Amino acid sequence: MDAVEKANAARQRRWTKDQKVGEGTYAVVYRGxxxxxxxRVAIKKLKVGQFKDGLDMSAIREVKYLxxxxxxxxxxxxDVFSSKTxxxxxxxxxxxxxxxxxxxxxxxxxxxxxxSWIAMTxxxxxxxxxxxxxxxxxxxxxxxxxxxxQLKLADFGLARDFADPGYKMTCQVITRWYRPPELLxxxxxxxxxxxxxxxxxxxxELMLRTPYLPGESDMDQLKTIFRALGTPAExxxxxxxxxxxxxxxxxxxxxxxxxxxxxxxxxxxxxxKTPLRDLFTAASxxxxxxxxxxxxxxxxxxxxxxxxxxxxxxxxxxxxSHPSKLPKCAAQLASAxxxxxxxxxxxxxxxxxxxxxxxxxxxxxxxxxxDISRNIARKLDFS
Amino acid sequence: MSGASRSNVGGWxxxxxxxxxxxPSTTRSATPQVQSxxxxxxxxxxKDASGRTSEFFxxxxxxxxxxxxxxxxxxxxxxxxxxxxKMCESCIDRLFTLGPAPxxxxxxxxxxxxxxxxxxxxxxVEKEVAVRRKIAKEFNKRRxxxxxxxxxxxxxxxxxxxxxxxxxxxDIPQTxxxxxxxxxxxxxxxxxxxxxEEAYAQALKEHEEAExxxxxxxxxxxxxAEEEERDAREGERRALIDTLAQSDADAGRLVARSKAEAxxxxxxxxxxxxxxxxxxxxxxxxxxxxxxxAVPDVPHVAIQDDWYAYEDMFTLRPSYFDPASDAVRRDRExxxxxxGYRVEEAWERALRSAVAGLDLPPLVGLAAGQxxxxxxxxxx
Numbered sequence: 168m169d170a171v172e173k174a175n176a177a178r179q180r181r182w183t184k185d186q187k188v189g190e191g192t193y194a195v196v197y198r199g200x201x202x203x204x205x206x207r208v209a210i211k212k213l214k215v216g217q218f219k220d221g222l223d224m225s226a227i228r229e230v231k232y233l234x235x236x237x238x239x240x241x242x243x244x245x246d247v248f249s250s251k252t253x254x255x256x257x258x259x260x261x262x263x264x265x266x267x268x269x270x271x272x273x274x275x276x277x278x279x280x281x282x283s284w285i286a287m288t289x290x291x292x293x294x295x296x297x298x299x300x301x302x303x304x305x306x307x308x309x310x311x312x313x314x315x316x317q318l319k320l321a322d323f324g325l326a327r328d329f330a331d332p333g334y335k336m337t338c339q340v341i342t343r344w345y346r347p348p349e350l351l352x353x354x355x356x357x358x359x360x361x362x363x364x365x366x367x368x369x370x371x372e373l374m375l376r377t378p379y380l381p382g383e384s385d386m387d388q389l390k391t392i393f394r395a396l397g398t399p400a401e402x403x404x405x406x407x408x409x410x411x412x413x414x415x416x417x418x419x420x421x422x423x424x425x426x427x428x429x430x431x432x433x434x435x436x437x438x439x440k441t442p443l444r445d446l447f448t449a450a451s452x453x454x455x456x457x458x459x460x461x462x463x464x465x466x467x468x469x470x471x472x473x474x475x476x477x478x479x480x481x482x483x484x485x486x487x488s489h490p491s492k493l494p495k496c497a498a499q500l501a502s503a504x505x506x507x508x509x510x511x512x513x514x515x516x517x518x519x520x521x522x523x524x525x526x527x528x529x530x531x532x533x534x535x536x537x538d539i540s541r542n543i544a545r546k547l548d549f550s
Numbered sequence: 551m552s553g554a555s556r557s558n559v560g561g562w563x564x565x566x567x568x569x570x571x572x573x574p575s576t577t578r579s580a581t582p583q584v585q586s587x588x589x590x591x592x593x594x595x596x597k598d599a600s601g602r603t604s605e606f607f608x609x610x611x612x613x614x615x616x617x618x619x620x621x622x623x624x625x626x627x628x629x630x631x632x633x634x635x636k637m638c639e640s641c642i643d644r645l646f647t648l649g650p651a652p653x654x655x656x657x658x659x660x661x662x663x664x665x666x667x668x669x670x671x672x673x674x675v676e677k678e679v680a681v682r683r684k685i686a687k688e689f690n691k692r693r694x695x696x697x698x699x700x701x702x703x704x705x706x707x708x709x710x711x712x713x714x715x716x717x718x719x720x721d722i723p724q725t726x727x728x729x730x731x732x733x734x735x736x737x738x739x740x741x742x743x744x745x746x747e748e749a750y751a752q753a754l755k756e757h758e759e760a761e762x763x764x765x766x767x768x769x770x771x772x773x774x775a776e777e778e779e780r781d782a783r784e785g786e787r788r789a790l791i792d793t794l795a796q797s798d799a800d801a802g803r804l805v806a807r808s809k810a811e812a813x814x815x816x817x818x819x820x821x822x823x824x825x826x827x828x829x830x831x832x833x834x835x836x837x838x839x840x841x842x843x844a845v846p847d848v849p850h851v852a853i854q855d856d857w858y859a860y861e862d863m864f865t866l867r868p869s870y871f872d873p874a875s876d877a878v879r880r881d882r883e884x885x886x887x888x889x890g891y892r893v894e895e896a897w898e899r900a901l902r903s904a905v906a907g908l909d910l911p912p913l914v915g916l917a918a919g920q921x922x923x924x925x926x927x928x929x930x
Contacts (some may be wrong), residue, residue, distance in 0.1 A: 169611075238855070239854070239855075275763060276791060277761070279756075286850060290854065293853065294855075294857075297857070297859065329895055329899060330894050331892075332872075332874060332875030332878040332880045332893050333834070333874070333877060349888065349890060352888075354889030355885070355889060356885060356886040356889045356891035357598075357890050357891055358889075358890040358892055358895065359895075380606035392805070405888075407853055426885050426888045426890065429885055429888050430885065464778070465890075466888075466889060466890020467887070467890050469890070473852075475855070476852035476853060477852045481850035481852070484748075484752065484845070485752055486848060487847065487850055488847055489845040491845050491849075492845055504809075
């Protein structure tokens with residue numbers, strides 16, 4: 168066993184794997200514990216074997232960026248180790264996600280609750296952006312809620328650092344309902360503003376308790392957006408800044424070209440602008456102002472995470488709810504109770520290395536049968 | 551809720567609630583409707599929990615100035631001046647419409663708008679309540695603002711002293727000076743405590759709202775259950791009639807069996823419904839209310855970590871000589887700009903990365919030959 172294998176084995180021994188809690192397209196998530204302290208963790212086992220070209224891109228992205236980021240509002244990557252051909256990410260354990268809470272109709276959201284969630288989202292996002300990381304997959308599903316109520320950005324499988332000038336980025340990112348129009352128009356050069364649009368959609372969803380812009384296809388998504396916010400005119404979303412003296416060398420034909428020059432631009436019809444007030448009847452003026460600034464068509468004019476955190480919406484009364492007071496969904500409360508019981512009855516230290524101790528049952532029996540027969544054979548060997 | 555039904559809630563408070571412009575209610579024929587004869591709306595006075603002013607009202611009211619009484623003028627309404635003398639609305643209109651004038655009783659200069667409705671029968675109480683209210687607004691220190699109980703008690707003693715002086719008109723200028731000195735000394739603390747109280751009131755209000763919602767929910771639930779029960783009972787009755795019509799078994803036995811079944815079902819339903827309603831409401835109320843009191847909401851702080859971005863180590867210029875990004879900046883098609891891409895961010899990143907390592911001391915303890923061995927990752 169060489170040094171690297173030894174180090175990996177040592178890491179693996181730090182964590183025990185319990186039952187499976189979920190399965191995604193490229194990973195299985197297990198509940199687990201830190202062997203030494205009994206701290207709850209989630210272990211994400213990435214299915215590596217099925218990809219011909221080595222490790223899946225999103226796995227690399229997730230590890231790469233989570234290793235760099237540490238913030239109360241970003242999920243923490245505790246460890247990475249490999250077992251056989253799989254790669255295991257040890258993440259902090261989080262009870263539920265915002266989507267489940269939004270869907271739980273028995274919960275009542277106070278304006279202060281929404282403010283608290285959005286503030287935590289912006290804080291986590293601001294941290295990513297200031298470290299030059301784009302999340303590119305913000306949606307309620309990926310905003311996880313810890314047992315103390317803290318909201319954490321998770322799933323960095325589509326994250327990317329800012330591109331160097333001239334490098335193209337893919338526009339096939341972000342779940343459709345939360346995808347900003349510049350990506351729908353196929354822009355390959357974009358910025359942090361894409362994440363802000365997603366936060367705007369989440370903000371609206373928290374108020375409406377139903378997805379704000381649920382398009383059925385990419386084409387329909389644009390139509391849905393324009394129906395809600397009005398079709399942008401050329402001057403709403405210009406390509407060129409207003410001409411200044413230093414711009415004289417630039418060709419005049421570009422003086423006022425709009426987003427219509429984006430690669431995948433297609434006209435989807437003219438819709439009138441309706442004020443946000445019509446849909447969000449109960450929201451305060453501050454709320455609508457911030458929401459409006461998150462959903463500006465021109466990416467450069469969209470509010471940044473840092474500016475958003477300094478928006479008067481957050482400092483106005485009511486104060487954002489303390490995270491521990493935020494509504495929790497029933498499943499979360501139930502799981503908390505069950506876990507409390509488990510915590511009381513089971514000694515987590517005595518469980519041994521779960522990853523190795525839980526091979527499929529059939530294989531185990533077969534193995535032990537073999538062992539027994541071999542042992543008998545050895546006893547009968549008189550040589 | 552009519553004014554008459556509220557009038558004796560307090561016991562000691564013999565007053566009626568007056569709302570100008572409200573339609574006179576038919577239930578209060580015993581007491582004459584107190585109406586204002588003046589066009590001025592007099593504010594102030596002591597408000598009850600619902601924010602309305604309870605006004606003292608008696609059949610023996612008499613204006614000390616014009617001597618008109620309730621017998622002669624059923625619409626008589628007495629108001630209290632800032633020197634705590636009563637007079638009727640018409641006297642106030644007559645004396646003070648042309649501007650500040652001396653009080654006909656004590657000669658203090660009074661203004662029309664400083665008259666307030668009377669809440670308490672005894673004007674000394676009226677004055678004490680007003681003074682205490684005013685004082686409490688500024689002298690709002692709490693126990694936790696003092697290092698020990700002794701100093702807190704001294705402070706309370708001082709407040710009581712000032713209040714007593716103001717109520718009984720002892721050393722007024724001196725007392726006013728004391729208040730002013732206190733105000734100057736504790737301006738920030740007063741402000742903070744005010745905000746705290748506001749936040750507390752807000753929490754209280756939220757709690758109340760949650761409770762109200764809860765009650766509403768429970769009522770809806772009950773109504774729904776009742777309806778269901780009625781429907782079920784109706785269905786059973788119809789079923790029984792059908793069976794009686796079609797089957798040729800003994801009618802008495804059929805009726806008895808269906809009755810027993812219905813009873814069993816009803817019992818199960820009520821117990822289940824009661825249980826569900828209780829459980830859900832109790833859970834919601836408990837969680838929200840318990841937390842509301844325990845953890846106060848804190849004002850928003852934009853960025854909570856102290857993160858150093860090396861801002862003082864470089865200044866970003868509007869433009870750089872950068873052939874690599876030249877094409878991007880010229881942006882012939884304008885697609886970079888439309889997508890929101892900023893070359894400045896790339897520049898900032900490059901600069902920050904460049905200066906970030908400047909402070910780091912070189913690694914010590916690494917011998918020259920050791921560097922080319924196994925690369926060992928730092929532990930988490």
